[in-house]
Amino acid sequence: MSSTHTTATSGQKIWGGGNEPMKAEYGKLMMWFFLISDALTFSGFLTAYGFMRFDFEATWPVAEHVFTHFPGIEGDQPLLYVALMTFILIMSSVTMVLAVNAGHEKKQNAVSWWMLATIIGGAIFLGSQAWEWYHFITGDKGAIELADTRVLKVADADGHVLSFSQLVHGEAGHASNHDEKFTTEEVFSAIEANPSIVLKEPGKSGKTYTHSESLTYLKGAQAIQGANMHRNEYGHKQFANFFFFITGFHGFHVFSGVVLNFILFYNVLMGTYERRGHYNMVEKIGLYWHFVDLVWVFVFTFFYLV
Amino acid sequence: MSSNTHPTGTGWIWKVFWILLAVTFVEVVLGIVKPAPLMVQIIGTSLLNLIFVGLTLFKAAYIVMYFMHLKFEEKSLQYTIYLPLLILVPYLIFILLVEGASTYGA
Structure with missing residues (x-):
């Protein structure tokens, strides 16, 4: 890139995208502008999430009590799984930079290997997200939805949240219900039978009720497990809606990124960019892929950490 | 410009x-640990949460x-990208x- 400022004398080159404002190639500039608008979209989602969370603080779930599963480990493992997902996405961002770097040096072979690694990283991330969604939808401990649609957790005398499995089976129960389904009658009779069982709001500033107060709340209430768009056992229904929408929208970006990366990978193998004389397309798609990683860094913080 | 010196090799990556x-x-x-000294409340949230936000921006x-x-x-390209986001996003958050x-509670 020796002559980046094209003068008006070569008019044809200007219309062909030859004029480079801010010394950035046309496609790269447009990718940046798209990413600005996309960043504002995600900002809108995440701040809307913050609004709802501030608004419904008492019944808004605490993320570390929601995302507690890790493959192959029984019991509560807060943050570990999502930390692994973050690591996978950062790693695939690194392989993308290495691909762009190899592209600048016109090493076709190296670009194709790093692109393949990036595609695999993206695919693993998508698989991890599917696993996370599966467990979110199936549910963990279960909860009571009151007649006024508030969601309350079942807890023991010390305020520890009990799963339906622990509530109904006692010592033999698991910390997570897994795939076992409980009827409202089973759950309610277990609560009524044990005077140390209380109901509490799932939020950080949520109230804990006494056993007798809890019994009055059971009128017209139902036991719920898992999550969908209408209700979820974790707390306020907006929580699940935001989870599905924000991680879903991000996941769709990852999916699009994997598709774009695959098209790129195919073209690298076919020698398209060797014939073109430059690997600028790898850089442009690379910007998009890093942006996907960037958004995840924020989703990780505001959905899982804070 | 002076900042355009691009790093070479893969060490920086x-x-x-x-x-x-x-x-x-x-x-x-x-x-996971949630150290007790970091759980003090300042400007509407805990110090720990503010540290998380700081580390995220980092x-x-x-x-x-x-x-x-x-x-x-x-x-010029840097400002074109940074300024809209740095003005609009904090405004929206606020x-x-x-x-x-x-x-x-209303």
Whole structure:
């Protein structure tokens, strides 16, 4: 890139995208502008999430009590799984930079290997997200939805949240219900039978009720497990809606990124960019892929950490 | 411009990777341990949450400046990208969080 400022004398080159404002190639500039608008979209989602969370603080779930599963480990493992997902996405961002770097040096072979690694990283991330969604939808401990649609957790005398499995089976129960389904009658009779069982709001500033107060709340209430768009056992229904929408929208970006990366990978193998004389397309798609990683860094913080 | 000196080799890529990994590790450890001294409440949230936000912005800056290469672009391009986001996003956050907190319980 020796002559980046094209003068008006070569008019044809200007219309062909030859004029480079801010010394950035046309496609790269447009990718940046798209990413600005996309960043504002995600900002809108995440701040809307913050609004709802501030608004419904008492019944808004605490993320570390929601995302507690890790493959192959029984019991509560807060943050570990999502930390692994973050690591996978950062790693695939690194392989993308290495691909762009190899592209600048016109090493076709190296670009194709790093692109393949990036595609695999993206695919693993998508698989991890599917696993996370599966467990979110199936549910963990279960909860009571009151007649006024508030969601309350079942807890023991010390305020520890009990799963339906622990509530109904006692010592033999698991910390997570897994795939076992409980009827409202089973759950309610277990609560009524044990005077140390209380109901509490799932939020950080949520109230804990006494056993007798809890019994009055059971009128017209139902036991719920898992999550969908209408209700979820974790707390306020907006929580699940935001989870599905924000991680879903991000996941769709990852999916699009994997598709774009695959098209790129195919073209690298076919020698398209060797014939073109430059690997600028790898850089442009690379910007998009890093942006996907960037958004995840924020989703990780505001959905899982804070 | 002076900032356009692009790093060569792949050493810098791995350096940024280790920084991002280390910060994520610190975040996860803090998130699991939740040290009591960091749970003090300031400006509507805990000190720990503010540290999380700070570390997140730190990671974001590294991704944008190095992985997305923005540090080595023209100054005008840098401002074109940074300014709209740095003005609009804090404004949006301010408005919505203040509004959310004041409608709490309403």
